[in-house]
Amino acid sequence: MIEGPVVIIGTGQAGFQTAASLRIEGFEGDIFMFGDEPGLPYQRPPLSKAFFKDGSADRLLFRNQDFFEKNSINIKDNCSVKSIDRQKKQVLLDDGDTISYEHLVLATGTRNRALPIAGSDLKNVLALRTLYDANHIRKTAKAGQRVIMIGGGFIGLELASVLREFGCEVTVIEAEKRPMARAVSEQISTYFVDAHTKSGIKIHCNSMVSKVLGEAEAEGVKLSDGTEIGADLVFICAGVVPNSEIASEAGLETSNGILVDDLLLTNDPFISAIGDCASFVHKSSGTLVRLESVQNAADQAKCIAKRLTGTPKTYEAVPWFWSDQGGKKLQIAGLTGSADKLICHSDDENGKISVFAFENGQFVGVEAVNMAKNYVISRKILETGKPVMLSDFEASDFDLMEILKKIS
Ligand SMILES: Cc1cc2nc3c(=O)[nH]c(=O)nc-3n(C[C@H](O)[C@H](O)[C@H](O)COP(=O)(O)OP(=O)(O)OC[C@H]3O[C@@H](n4cnc5c(N)ncnc54)[C@H](O)[C@@H]3O)c2cc1C
Incomplete structure (x- = not known):
């Protein structure tokens, strides 16, 4: 102490x-x-x-x-x-x-990570980290504007959906082959690409921005393949x-x-x-x-x-995270990045999906959209610290709650 x-x-x-x-x-x-x-x-x-x-x-x-x-x-x-x-x-x-x-x-x-590209210091090139940034964005963004997000991570996509709802024409440029690639499975990326595309957001993957166009103010971006896309606002959402x-x-x-x-x-x-x-x-x-x-x-x-204060304990908390995008709630528990096997349960009609992640045959995490129950039970399973095997999820009588009861 x-x-x-x-x-x-x-x-x-x-x-x-x-x-x-x-x-x-x-x-x-x-x-x-x-x-x-x-x-x-x-x-x-x-x-x-x-x-x-x-x-x-x-x-x-x-x-x-x-x-x-x-x-x-x-x-x-x-x-x-x-x-x-x-x-x-x-x-x-x-x-x-x-x-x-x-x-x-x-x-x-x-x-925020600065992008070493020409034009990134022009007026109307924005980023979001602080309350000051958020206030500045609220004052600057106008319905009907053409907006480009450089980076399709969580913050880029959350902001894209908020600006789309507000009435902006939004284009997301993502360098990886899919958005949120560092953080979620391919299934969840695909789910959100579909949802955002339906709402009118354009998403370009495998695309690098080489330059922000404009003299004093941003007027668009140039991609490394030479394509030019016009914009009134450019957001840099390239991680931290x-x-x-x-x-x-x-x-x-x-x-x-x-x-x-x-x-x-x-x-x-x-x-x-x-x-x-x-x-x-x-x-x-x-x-x-x-x-x-x-x-x-x-x-x-x-x-x-x-x-x-005198009670040392090693840090072992199960990680969890959420992201809200266009009325859809993504909830993640555990670390799913190194999974070698995924099991996907979806209810396409109601726009719900859960991806259970496994490594070496053991349950390591869940990614759930609009399926809070799967997320909550999975998190509790992970918090027990007890191993749960892939075979439990593959069983014909699979019931997540029963798995939790069995190990609790
Ligand atoms: C727009 C946005 C949306 C997010 N959404 C989610 C979400 O949905 N779910 C989720 O789980 N997480 C979300 N996050 C992430 C979450 O907010 C962060 O993980 C969390 O804020 C980290 O807290 P922190 O205290 O470690 O760092 P910070 O919140 O970054 O605080 C660190 C502070 O230290 C200050 N500082 C740094 N160096 C010095 C210095 N030398 N002297 C004095 N001050 C200094 C910084 O300026 C900053 O104010 C979001 C983050 C952002 C920006």
Whole structure:
């Protein structure tokens, strides 16, 4: 159990949850949080979903100012931490102040990947990560505009469907052979390509944008095969990179993020890293992962709050994630990326699909669209940590609930 100040760099999902959970666990020492964005900590997921329609920033806040005051959480916004002095156990702020820590939590998240193509700095080339970006998009987008999304990942497709509903002509350009290729099975990609295409969104796969066209403002894009597509707005949705420089400059180990062990500690026992910025070996898959999800940020924060207050436990949470696209809810539990066998159950008439994923004959995850029951039961199965075999899913009397009952 530590007593002294805990300093948290980053006031996103992971940083906020760390501070809140420390107080829940009874930590009475000082907590300092520093975030380089303006305002109180807020949720990002609605930015590419409901926020475009309602524009209500207050609803995004995790807690209001009272919460931070009542819980004696010192939070400083618009403040960037410039460096870490591991010898002195201090961080240096951009205003020149230094703050000492007994334990330091790096919750620095990610930033949008910049595309090294000509024209990407033109006016009307936009991206979405922050509340500021989302407000800017709301002010700039007009119904009837031609919009190009460079990148067909979750955020690109969520934003594409929101803008389509708003009345824009939307084209998605994806470099891979299918959208969301890094994150979901081919069946789920195909499902969403069909759904988006039916709603009027055009999707070009295996296509690279070589240039954003225009003089001062974006007027379209040029693809590497020479095709030109006109646009009034161009969005760069080409993924993110971890904010790990502050860690590597302080001599902490990094590999696609800040490397942490199964307790979420860096190679310095006085510094933890969590959330989107942290890479770790996932317990059940044995692979090095860096997860970009609310679940991972929040659960890792709870895990270190427990450790810092005297109940250390290795981080083993089952990953889960959701994405809302054009009225369809995709829910994922487990890690499905390395699956070698998939079983698909679909109800085409009602637009529902579940894909169960297996590796070496063992159940490793589910991807379900509008099939919440399959998602919930599968997640519970995975959370038991008990092995469930492919043969259980292939049995003629297959019943997911019965599988769960059998192992519970
Ligand atoms: C538009 C959008 C939609 C999303 N939708 C979903 C979804 O549907 N489901 C889901 O599970 N996840 C979703 N996510 C992902 C989810 O929001 C992230 O996984 C989560 O926010 C990660 O939290 P974090 O605290 O690790 O990082 P972040 O939220 O990125 O917070 C890190 C903060 O630290 C700040 N920072 C970095 N360096 C410094 C420094 N040196 N000094 C001070 N401050 C610093 C950053 O500016 C940032 O404010 C979405 C993300 C976005 C952008």
